[in-house]
Amino acid sequence: MEFLVSTASASRQRTDCAIVGVYDKGVLSAAAADLDARIGGRIAKLVKRGDLRGKTGDAVLLADLSGAPVERVIVIGLGNRSAFKRKQYRKALASALAMVAKTGATDAISYLGLDEIPDADAYTQARVAVEVVAGSQYRIPDHKTSNKRPKPSLTKFGIAVASRGDKGQAERGLAHGEAIVSGMAFMRDLANQPANVCTPSYLARQAKALANDYKKLNVRVLNEAECKRLGMGSFLSVTEGSEEPAAFIVFEYQGAERSQAPVALVGKAVTFDTGGISLKPPAAMDEMKFDMSGGASVFGTMKAVAELELPINVVGIVPACENMPSGRATKPGDIVKSMSGQTIEVLNTDAEGRLILCDAITYSRRFKPEVVIDLATLTGACVIALGNHLSGLFSNDEELSAELKAAGDRADDRAWPMPIGEEYGEQLKSNFADMANVGGREGGAITAACFLAKFTDGLRWAHLDIAGTAYQAGANKGSTGRPVPLLVDYLINKK
Structure with a gap:
């Protein structure tokens, strides 16, 4: 697995899969709003129809995004904005990765940490992301002779940061996270x-x-x-x-x-x-x-x-x-x-x-x-x-x-x-x-x-x-x- 840090906005970054969040009562995160403007307001339409309320555990996959820089968008419910901390960030990432695993995406970028998380700076967000990704892809060394689990298609995962000043801190988090998961x-x-x-x-x-x-x-x-x-x-x-x-x-x-x-x-x-x-x-x-x-x-x-x-x-x-x-x-x-x-x-x-x-x-x-x-x-x-x-x-x-x-x-x-x-x-x-x-x-x-x-x-x-x-x-x-x-x-x- 290759990990990277992205400083590009969600509406400009090319990727197989962009992961963005929506808070309780359908409030779009900054990254979700930015990307939504590029994909014709499809996320806002989901909210308006009542198909996406932003509750913890909500997850929607959007595809067929002609003209957009992304192939797919996974929208994750983040729950209450004031309660969204490291624990909720970890859970949201895990939900997103479970959905990514059901697609053929080979790379993905998470924008879930662009809004401030009180107990998770850029270093911590990156380190946690590596741990969650690795956990989702770990396979027990079984001794079965049939029904082998296929290898995950995802080979590259990116962490988006709010500013270039956060890039070094996030890259340090990725390095530490990779060693820990190894x-x-x-x-x-x-x-x-x-x-x-x-x-x-x-x-x-x-x-x-x-x-x-x-x-x-x-x-x-x-x-x-x-x-x-x-x-x-x-x-x-x-x-x-x-x-x-x-x-x-x-x-x-x-x-x-x-x-x-x-x-x-x-x-x-x-x-x-x-x-x-x-x-x-x-x-x-x-x-x-x-x-x-x-x-x-x-x-x-x-x-x-x-x-x-x-x-x-x-x-x-x-x-x-x-x-x-x-x-x-x-x-x-x-x-x-x-x-x-x-x-x-x-x-x-x-x-x-x-x-x-x-x-x-x-x-x-x-x-x-x-x-x-x-x-x-x-x-x-x-x-x-x-x-x-x-x-x-x-x-x-x-x-x-x-x-x-x-x-x-x-x-x-x-x-x-x-x-x-x-x-x-x-x-x-x-x-x-x-x-x-x-x-x-x-x-x-x-x-x-x-x-x-x-x-x-x-x-x-x-x-x-x-x-x-x-x-x-x-x-x-x-x-x-x-x-x-x-x-x-x-x-x-x-x-």
């Missing part, structure tokens, strides 16, 4: 693969292939023997029952001087989670192929960072393994020793994500990171608390928490600050080890974060529980690409 697509492709394809070894190969594409990106993959020598008893306890070998994947992106402390991203990558001996119920167990979404989001973010050549250093750490039941599998009540030296009583083998993350967080210390951010589909409890709309955000640093929340707000990939505290940590006490890996049902997302916090002394650390946001279930089952937008926005705006 990272999101990479994450989604990995997460949407079945677990018999996307194994830890597959992730390792994908990591090496990614590093080959970017000169500033390097990768190292530690095998189980190397992890054992490093004392990663907690990580290795999860993979004990699997025939698939684990892989500990380490990315290093150098965009600044080596003396600059990196941001460390740590992503849980359990490529399939049966629950181990604490076996999950069979209903929806197929969705546990998405339990590597934290790791996949690190892959996607590293790709976006490398594409943008950001002037920072970033480390990505992805402990990858399966959690399977077998005669060798870790049993409830077993005690394991983490890389930090702390011992853990494994009361529930289905609370395995924290067991691999704690060793990965400890490993991150060797890079002397400025901050450590871990990402995991960690707890169903977080889904109960926040639903599928917001990721859970836990941190031992208020400034870092605020920066991540702000990044999520800007990226429309929101996270919500959650508490951690000693009173919750008390639930992790064990009679036999330094700690247990679960603390009961109450506050489950919080006690999971408190467990990880026990390995973060001296670190500026944040934990994102993405169990409710990284993928969708049901008829639209598949990866969402979140939280790549949040992470890339945070890194773009890193001071």
Whole structure:
């Protein structure tokens, strides 16, 4: 897909498809009025006849526009003018693109942002547009042998800006948006693969292939023997029952001087989670192929960072393994020793994500990171608390928490600050080890974060529980690409 910025008016720009808006009560936007004068008042006639009221969700396609510079016009209802903000802009674009997909248009230009949008400047409008276009065209890498979905005909999409002074800002938004959607697509492709394809070894190969594409990106993959020598008893306890070998994947992106402390991203990558001996119920167990979404989001973010050549250093750490039941599998009540030296009583083998993350967080210390951010589909409890709309955000640093929340707000990939505290940590006490890996049902997302916090002394650390946001279930089952937008926005705006 090619993206561009247009400074020409709607009545002068040649395109296969112009997208303009009409507000509630049939009030034409500035671009719609400009184009309408060129096409013989056809939009105004629709309004006058009552066929277009400008309500949110209205959509009309106009064709056969002889003498006009455009082949087609898609008119989108924008709703109340005073309420038209970034969220409504995103929805209007999505409606327009759904209609574009039903035509043979190979290029289109949106004029939906020419009127002022209070919370979306030219940069934001362009970035959002790229994300919406890419989302409309993303195709799950399916394994069907028939009924393949045809490729979209749209190959070029333009964003119109009100003045030439906005062009540079919009072009920057397009560049950032393209990198973000590239990272999101990479994450989604990995997460949407079945677990018999996307194994830890597959992730390792994908990591090496990614590093080959970017000169500033390097990768190292530690095998189980190397992890054992490093004392990663907690990580290795999860993979004990699997025939698939684990892989500990380490990315290093150098965009600044080596003396600059990196941001460390740590992503849980359990490529399939049966629950181990604490076996999950069979209903929806197929969705546990998405339990590597934290790791996949690190892959996607590293790709976006490398594409943008950001002037920072970033480390990505992805402990990858399966959690399977077998005669060798870790049993409830077993005690394991983490890389930090702390011992853990494994009361529930289905609370395995924290067991691999704690060793990965400890490993991150060797890079002397400025901050450590871990990402995991960690707890169903977080889904109960926040639903599928917001990721859970836990941190031992208020400034870092605020920066991540702000990044999520800007990226429309929101996270919500959650508490951690000693009173919750008390639930992790064990009679036999330094700690247990679960603390009961109450506050489950919080006690999971408190467990990880026990390995973060001296670190500026944040934990994102993405169990409710990284993928969708049901008829639209598949990866969402979140939280790549949040992470890339945070890194773009890193001071």
